[in-house]
Amino acid sequence: MSRRWLAILGGLSAAAALGLAGLATSQAPLPAHPSSAVTPVGFLTQPIADNAPNADQLRRGQYLVRAGDCVSCHMRDGGEPLAGGLGLRTPFGVIYSPNITSDRDTGIGTWTADQFHRAMHDGLDDQGENLYPAFPYPWFRKASRADDDAIFAYLHTTPPVHYTPPSNRLPFPLNIRFIVKGWNLLFLKSTDFAPDPGQSAEWNRGAYLVDGLGHCGGCHTPKNLFGADKSGKVFHGGTLDNWVAPDLTGNHHTGLGDWTADDIAEFLKTGRNAHAGAGGSMADVITYSTSLLSDQDRHAMAVYIKAQAASLDVRTGAPDADVMARGAAIYSDACASCHLENGVGQPRPFPPLGHNAMLQQSDPTGLLHLILAGSRIGTSPSRPSPLTMPSFAWKLTDQQTADVATYVRNSWGNQASTVWASSVRKLRHRLDLDTLRYTENSGDQR
Ligand code: HEC
Numbered sequence: 061m062s063r064r065w066l067a068i069l070g071g072l073s074a075a076a077a078l079g080l081a082g083l084a085t086s087q088a089p090l091p092a093h094p095s096s097a098v099t100p101v102g103f104l105t106q107p108i109a110d111n112a113p114n115a116d117q118l119r120r121g122q123y124l125v126r127a128g129d130c131v132s133c134h135m136r137d138g139g140e141p142l143a144g145g146l147g148l149r150t151p152f153g154v155i156y157s158p159n160i161t162s163d164r165d166t167g168i169g170t171w172t173a174d175q176f177h178r179a180m181h182d183g184l185d186d187q188g189e190n191l192y193p194a195f196p197y198p199w200f201r202k203a204s205r206a207d208d209d210a211i212f213a214y215l216h217t218t219p220p221v222h223y224t225p226p227s228n229r230l231p232f233p234l235n236i237r238f239i240v241k242g243w244n245l246l247f248l249k250s251t252d253f254a255p256d257p258g259q260s261a262e263w264n265r266g267a268y269l270v271d272g273l274g275h276c277g278g279c280h281t282p283k284n285l286f287g288a289d290k291s292g293k294v295f296h297g298g299t300l301d302n303w304v305a306p307d308l309t310g311n312h313h314t315g316l317g318d319w320t321a322d323d324i325a326e327f328l329k330t331g332r333n334a335h336a337g338a339g340g341s342m343a344d345v346i347t348y349s350t351s352l353l354s355d356q357d358r359h360a361m362a363v364y365i366k367a368q369a370a371s372l373d374v375r376t377g378a379p380d381a382d383v384m385a386r387g388a389a390i391y392s393d394a395c396a397s398c399h400l401e402n403g404v405g406q407p408r409p410f411p412p413l414g415h416n417a418m419l420q421q422s423d424p425t426g427l428l429h430l431i432l433a434g435s436r437i438g439t440s441p442s443r444p445s446p447l448t449m450p451s452f453a454w455k456l457t458d459q460q461t462a463d464v465a466t467y468v469r470n471s472w473g474n475q476a477s478t479v480w481a482s483s484v485r486k487l488r489h490r491l492d493l494d495t496l497r498y499t500e501n502s503g504d505q506r
Pocket residue numbers: 080124125127128129130131132133134148155156157158159160167168176179185186190191192193194195196211273
């Protein structure tokens with residue numbers, strides 16, 4: 061392969077990392093901005109007056125902004141919903157979400173409906189420049205023109221917020237937007253959404269939401285070297301932001317084989333059910349998106365997900381007995397107070413750990429992240445109190461963390477590979493937890 065071609069490929073794979081696969085939020089210091097009186101969820105559910113001539117279209121647009129989880133990305137800590145400024149950290153630099161309020165100078169107040177549709181469908185901004193796939197247009201392009209128009213009409217009624225996010229911090233050549241054209245050519249699927257006449261109306265509605273605005277595959281489908289979906293592996297589970305978005309297929313071991321459609325719908329509504337709790341990046345999806353959808357739509361999404369064929373079941377050998385004994389002692393000491401002996405938990409407040417898909421993923425990163433850094437279940441209107449799992453980074457050594465992880469991955473019906481101390485050490489470093497860090501409910505000062 062020629063040097064030049066290699067350079068282009070290198071650039072492309074780096075561009076790929078700018079997609080969802082490399083997405084992480086940055087806590088870079090940002091200029092303080094007064095936050096508005098309404099909470100983000102209050103904003104997303106604010107009633108729309110009947111006297112607007114297109115009130116129905118506006119209501120639909122507001123609903124679709126929830127379905128697309130726009131607020132999770134287009135809102136920085138303490139900032140107004142949709143005003144942007146959240147830094148999405150990729151291995152190559154930081155991309156800031158733009159202001160998409162109706163402000164004419166700093167938002168999208170001067171955009172036309174055609175320009176907006178082109179952004180959602182083709183990933184181009186109002187000047188025709190390419191947007192990076194950190195903006196989920198590869199999924200959003202399945203939304204219909206009528207739905208894009210409704211979102212656009214709604215966004216135009218949002219209060220203008222005058223705010224310019226910081227400039228992206230990307231090295232050459234990734235700061236050249238043109239490079240994304242190559243990615244689009246190779247990986248952007250040209251197919252618009254087409255209902256499958258062989259399936260029920262409910263299944264088709266679920267497919268439209270899950271594969272379109274919901275962009276669930278953005279996190280739950282593993283990515284190739286270029287950050288595009290691995291073919292034949294839809295919903296087999298992906299790693300991003302040092303979390304694992306688990307397998308959503310019918311696999312009984314790593315996937316949702318043991319969950320009913322109602323279980324999935326309950327999880328999307330409340331962030332918890334008899335099997336699991338939603339932490340990591342799923343917490344925001346619950347809070348700003350799925351908990352604010354209708355029961356019918358959540359059920360439709362569940363029906364579509366439930367219909368996904370199981371991924372291949374990979375079995376691993378039993379771990380070392382010494383490791384299991386050490387892990388059991390740490391579990392009794394550190395974990396059993398909430399998850400109880402035998403990992404039965406207290407379903408909904410404290411997830412049961414037996415037959416738990418999340419902790420049997422082949423990649424233990426999500427489990428280790430949770431143990432090291434702690435996590436919080438996303439709040440929802442029906443379950444408003446945040447439940448927090450404390451951080452153990454300050455309490456357990458790398459070896460102890462690895463041992464307790466191996467233990468829970470291989471107890472009470474679970475089976476998964478042994479976790480090594482070296483993996484814990486690397487993750488601790490990536491999470492910048494080498495220095496002590498405390499979670500709010502650990503009872504210690506930050
Ligand atoms: C996963 C994070 C994420 C989600 C979810 C998301 N966006 Fe974005 N969006 C971004 C990022 C990052 C950019 C900037 C990309 C760039 O700079 O190339 C962007 C860019 C845009 C732009 C282009 C604005 C401009 O000034 O160029 C529009 C319009 C937009 N998003 C609308 C939406 C809408 C509407 C939704 C919900 C339906 C949404 N986004 C959901 C991350 C997200």
